[in-house]
Amino acid sequence: NPGKILAGELMRGVGGILMNHEGERFCNELGTRAYVVDKMFGHDQQYAKTKTWKVDTEIPTFSLVLSASAAEGAQKHVDHYLNKGLLTRIEGLDALANWMKLPVATVKAYLLEYQRDAKKGKDAWGKVTFNGVPQKDLSSEVFYAGTVTPVLHYCMGGLTIDQDGNVLNESKEIIPGLHAAGEVSGGVHGDNRLGGNSLLECTVFGTIVGKKIPIKPRNSIQSNNLQQGGGGAADKPAELRNISTDELQHHNTEDDCWVVIHGLVYDLTDFVDEHPAGPESITELAGKDGTEEFQAVHGENILEDFDPIGTFVPV
Ligand SMILES: Cc1cc2nc3c(=O)[nH]c(=O)nc-3n(C[C@H](O)[C@H](O)[C@H](O)COP(=O)(O)OP(=O)(O)OC[C@H]3O[C@@H](n4cnc5c(N)ncnc54)[C@H](O)[C@@H]3O)c2cc1C
Ligand code: HEM
Structure with a gap:
């Protein structure tokens, strides 16, 4: 989708807080992408029951809110998203509530709860690391806020391959002459891929497959x-x-x-x-x-x- 851009996981790592349309937090922001997306989709009753997303359901959106100190930890990204108009710099709690289209008291209550959890060192979703918590005086905090939504980022399924990059048929036998490397293959990462490992997969299997296939000179x-x-x-x-x-x-x-x-x-x-x-x-x-x-x-x-x-x- 040309209107969207990947929000790096760093944004959650430095202390970005995820809030829904009611201003509530709904997950440990430091969880895996799959976990966070599951919690996002969980706002839909049908999904919550079946764990299956119906294609014609509207994809939900959420607010990602960073304090000034959290934003400092991801300055390059924040500047980039500000330039693209994907993040908004907001001065003070009232303006943040206005941006979220919620009463000030509601946003304040949830942010104060977050501050208390941070002090305790644990929240309801098992978060135990709290970076870039908004300062005590929320009225003078500078926030950076943007809208986020789940997107398809990587395809976990694909062709079954063996350790040498040979493509296997349904009986797990090698299909002679057919090799695969990269996202087209499936199973290398198990159930959930670790960040950064896709390019690693491309180079590892690309090298293995590339070495065993004799490449003819490109021009005659x-x-x-x-x-x-x-x-x-x-x-x-x-x-x-x-x-x-x-x-x-x-x-x-x-x-x-x-x-x-x-x-x-x-x-x-x-x-x-x-x-x-x-x-x-x-x-x-x-x-x-x-x-x-x-x-x-x-x-x-x-x-x-x-x-x-x-x-x-x-x-
Ligand atoms: C926004 C975003 C950010 C990402 N960030 C990271 C990251 O930080 N770290 C990481 O490890 N991974 C990341 N990934 C995942 C990673 O980039 C991809 O998994 C990886 O680039 C896949 O490479 P590939 O060569 O296997 O496939 P692709 O790059 O998808 O290449 C497949 C090629 O095949 C071509 N093609 C398709 N059909 C045909 C056809 N019929 N005939 C001929 N050509 C065809 C396509 O045009 C394409 O050029 C990210 C993915 C996205 C979307
Ligand atoms: C006159 C003799 C030329 C020869 C022998 C030649 C040869 C080549 C070769 C071998 C490649 C592939 C390089 C690779 O994959 O590493 C290439 C790519 C390319 N050439 Fe030339 N070239 C010539 C002239 C030109 C001219 C005049 C232009 C531009 C006006 C040009 C533009 C390009 C471009 C843009 C690519 C890269 C295309 C891509 O990345 O898909 N070439 N050329």
Whole structure:
């Protein structure tokens, strides 16, 4: 949903308080994402009974409220969300109640209860760590508040794989030649994924699978140019023949596309259709010196995969 952005868990970690439309807290804000979402969805009676969310039910929203000291612990995030208009800076309890569209006395009562719980070191949901608790005088506290809602963040299900990234069928047998890595696979994280572990999964299984699959070279130009007698520029520059301006200009179409880069001539005819940015950016340079255009977007190391067919001699 383009209108939403992920509210980092840090926001709850530094002391963000979650409140519902009545101003009540309803969970230990330091619980897992799945736990907090369950408590959010639990506001719906049907879900509370069945633990199943009906797709056509309106997704509930809640207030995330940070004190000034809590916000300090997540300053970069807070500034970012303020810039995007997703958090609002609010001075004093009255203005906060106004923002929440609730009576001042209601919001005050729940915040005072939170302060008492923090002093006791425990609340009704088992929260025992209280960071960034709003200061005693709520009327002079600066709050940062925003609206939050559950979103689908990661898909826990997926293809069953073994430790080598082979995809398994329903009988847990390897499907030959089919490999998977990343979110498309399921089961790696058990019932609930730990924060940060998805990218770890991508790199671990991506590496395992990548190592066992022989990857062919991306372009066919190397062998093509070798067949024509061209050698690697770096290895055997002496063997390259001279190519004049006149000869170069004859190879100026997409079906016969020679381009000069850094004084060497490349036959890119077979490569143009493989160019990730599209063929046009190369065919426009057919029969010409394309060094300037090439340099504007590419480093020279890209040319290591290409063998020149000659040395450009501009006559
Ligand atoms: C807002 C947000 C924040 C996150 N933050 C974190 C975090 O901090 N740490 C963490 O570990 N994880 C995080 N995750 C989860 C993590 O980013 C993803 O699980 C991970 O990027 C998945 O990578 P992937 O390569 O497996 O899949 P994807 O990145 O989804 O790649 C799948 C690719 O396949 C392409 N594709 C789909 N269908 C086809 C098709 N039919 N043909 C060809 N291509 C196709 C898609 O276009 C896509 O490019 C976050 C996720 C979200 C949404
Ligand atoms: C003239 C000779 C050129 C050659 C041999 C060439 C070669 C390549 C190669 C090999 C890649 C893939 C790089 C990789 O995946 O690591 C690439 C990507 C790309 N090239 Fe070129 N290129 C040429 C000219 C140009 C020009 C003139 C432009 C722009 C006007 C351009 C724009 C791009 C872009 C934007 C990508 C990245 C596309 C993506 O990330 O999907 N290239 N090129």
